[in-house]
Amino acid sequence: MKANEANDPTGTDATADPHEEYHSALLSVRDLKKQYPVTEGITRKETGRIRAVDGISFDVFPGETVGLIGESGSGKSTAATTLLSLEVPTDGTVVFDGDDIGTFDRTETKAFRRRAQMVFQDPTTTFDPRMTIGESVAEPLSIHGMTDADQRRTITEDLLGRVGLSAEEFDRYPHELSGGQKQRAALARALILNPDLLVLDEPVSALDVSVQAEILSLLSDLQSKFDLSLLLISHDMGVVREICDRVAVMYLGEIVERGPTEDLFRDPQHPYTRALVSAIPTPDPDAATDRVPLRGDVPDAASPPTGCRFHPRCPAVIPPERYDFEQDEWRSVMDLRVAVADEDVNLDALRKLAVARGAAESEGAVTDTHLRSALREEYDIPDELTDADAESALSAALSDVVSGTIEDADERLRVEFSTICERRAPEERATGAGHPAACHLHDSVAEPDEEWEWASVD
Numbered sequence: 503m504k505a506n507e508a509n510d511p512t513g514t515d516a517t518a519d520p521h522e523e524y525h526s527a528l529l530s531v532r533d534l535k536k537q538y539p540v541t542e543g544i545t546r547k548e549t550g551r552i553r554a555v556d557g558i559s560f561d562v563f564p565g566e567t568v569g570l571i572g573e574s575g576s577g578k579s580t581a582a583t584t585l586l587s588l589e590v591p592t593d594g595t596v597v598f599d600g601d602d603i604g605t606f607d608r609t610e611t612k613a614f615r616r617r618a619q620m621v622f623q624d625p626t627t628t629f630d631p632r633m634t635i636g637e638s639v640a641e642p643l644s645i646h647g648m649t650d651a652d653q654r655r656t657i658t659e660d661l662l663g664r665v666g667l668s669a670e671e672f673d674r675y676p677h678e679l680s681g682g683q684k685q686r687a688a689l690a691r692a693l694i695l696n697p698d699l700l701v702l703d704e705p706v707s708a709l710d711v712s713v714q715a716e717i718l719s720l721l722s723d724l725q726s727k728f729d730l731s732l733l734l735i736s737h738d739m740g741v742v743r744e745i746c747d748r749v750a751v752m753y754l755g756e757i758v759e760r761g762p763t764e765d766l767f768r769d770p771q772h773p774y775t776r777a778l779v780s781a782i783p784t785p786d787p788d789a790a791t792d793r794v795p796l797r798g799d800v801p802d803a804a805s806p807p808t809g810c811r812f813h814p815r816c817p818a819v820i821p822p823e824r825y826d827f828e829q830d831e832w833r834s835v836m837d838l839r840v841a842v843a844d845e846d847v848n849l850d851a852l853r854k855l856a857v858a859r860g861a862a863e864s865e866g867a868v869t870d871t872h873l874r875s876a877l878r879e880e881y882d883i884p885d886e887l888t889d890a891d892a893e894s895a896l897s898a899a900l901s902d903v904v905s906g907t908i909e910d911a912d913e914r915l916r917v918e919f920s921t922i923c924e925r926r927a928p929e930e931r932a933t934g935a936g937h938p939a940a941c942h943l944h945d946s947v948a949e950p951d952e953e954w955e956w957a958s959v960d
């Protein structure tokens with residue numbers, strides 16, 4: 503099931519013409535975008551755009567399994583439905599077996615849908631509760647013109663056997679099957695038209711862990727038996743590691759790192775990937791000390807952060823050149839900056855905190871000095887930063903915050919603590935690990951990984 507390694511299997515050269523350079527790929531996605539309008543009022547005036555998928559490129563070669571991973575809200579499902587033309591892309595190209603699917607007429611689209619099938623997270627939604635499992639699995643055969651019911655039944659019973667169900671399951675109803683059995687039947691339905699590509703959106707996340715392993719093993723088995731290519735969408739690093747040949751990591755509509763699965767897990771090059779990898783549960787208690795924190799949630803795709811979209815959460819965000827920062831204290835200052843910019847600083851809550859911690863007897867007795875200390879405590883900022891100039895800029899900003907002039911604080915923090923990570927979007931580049939990542943830490947490939955500094959876990 504290993505990848506066809508011809509050409510550039512990482513699919514990093516997004517500018518290449520897929521018709522020429524990537525003819526051996528089964529699926530070539532280039533600069534794919536999908537935006538949804540944000541509307542307001544009864545006139546539904548468009549006030550913005552949700553950039554769910556924002557220019558992704560990758561290939562799936564015959565017989566390989568590619569994983570698309572990322573947290574909820576990264577745009578994985580939208581990428582899947584858009585590349586299968588279940589939704590109309592805003593921009594970009596999808597080439598399937600040499601043909602641009604954007605040019606397909608109805609007949610060609612029908613043929614494409616037969617060759618590229620999707621399997622969803624919740625198998626229950628795949629089945630009509632009024633139809634038997636066999637009828638549902640066989641339905642695509644009828645839709646595509648097979649009129650002979652006996653022939654449909656024979657093919658379906660055989661396929662049910664190949665996905666680990668028995669022929670008796672044909673006459674059962676969905677509610678009579680367990681979750682794992684239903685997902686097996688959903689796979690049978692997806693396979694009945696003998697497709698070349700399966701796009702699996704979180705295919706095991708609704709199942710018990712023991713059943714997950716069975717379905718993953720079945721997928722590997724089916725892949726070789728049916729000569730399939732798989733695109734596996736998951737937020738679960740363990741699942742992806744189990745069966746994927748290559749992985750692309752998505753964050754807020756973009757691919758931030760890609761590479762062969764083992765390389766990417768062994769030596770992640772983007773701080774986001776590193777955080778995801780470090781969060782995989784491990785039986786080794788010592789390994790927990792290497793955990794990289796991933797704070798907060800994926801931001802709103804309607805107003806993604808400037809520069810590197812991950813910078814507001816990044817444990818390795820690059821400090822301003824003018825200051826001599828420890829990474830931990832710099833990350834803490836950035837956390838405060840992000841909170842001030844989001845107007846997420848609550849002075850009343852800080853007063854309560856100062857009282858609860860015994861700094862003052864009552865909220866009325868809380869002074870500005872108490873509030874500044876409470877702010878430092880809240881954001882893990884030391885009493886005094888290592889760099890005197892940084893300390894003086896921070897103190898002034900804290901004074902702005904406690905005096906209620908949040909906009910001044912925001913402006914001051916922006917000017918004084920500006921980072922390349924917010925100013926410029928990083929391009930995908932080669933890294934010392936041999937696979938590419940889009941992170942300013944790789945702007946100079948010569949920079950050895952060992953020099954990276956990461957904010958540690960609390």
Ligand SMILES: Nc1ncnc2c1ncn2[C@@H]1O[C@H](COP(=O)(O)OP(=O)(O)OP(=O)(O)O)[C@@H](O)[C@H]1O
Nearest residue numbers: 538552554572573574575576577578579580581803
């Ligand atoms: N039909 C839609 N209309 C508006 N916004 C949408 C639509 N579908 C998805 N989005 C938004 O696009 C972004 C990406 O969503 P998407 O579901 O593709 O992410 P995901 O990585 O698959 O996450 P999840 O696993 O939670 O589905 C999110 O901000 C989501 O709210």
